[in-house]
Amino acid sequence: MWEKAIIGMAALRILSGSLEILAALLILKVNEVEKALLINSGLAIVGPIILITTTTIGLLGMSDRISFSKLAWILVGISCILIGVRK
Secondary structure, three states: OOOHHHHHHHHHHHHHHHHHHHHHHHHHHHOOHHHHHHHHHHHHHHHHHHHHHHHHHHHHHOHHHOOHHHHHHHHHHHHHHHHHHHO
């Protein structure tokens, strides 16, 4: 049987992918560049939230098997990704 963390991570990724598909269909429906950019900007907010949440679930799922120093390095890496995407 699957671990709860795996099910949670997969469910979030399915949700994220579904939102991406719905946004693409909505962009096609509105057929205007300005509105399409607004929809795309909304996805830019959802992406990092899904990344952080999925990573958090995964880390919690393996927190008993990982040292605190490795956990700190993972958090530093995620922070670097988010800072790099913002700038």
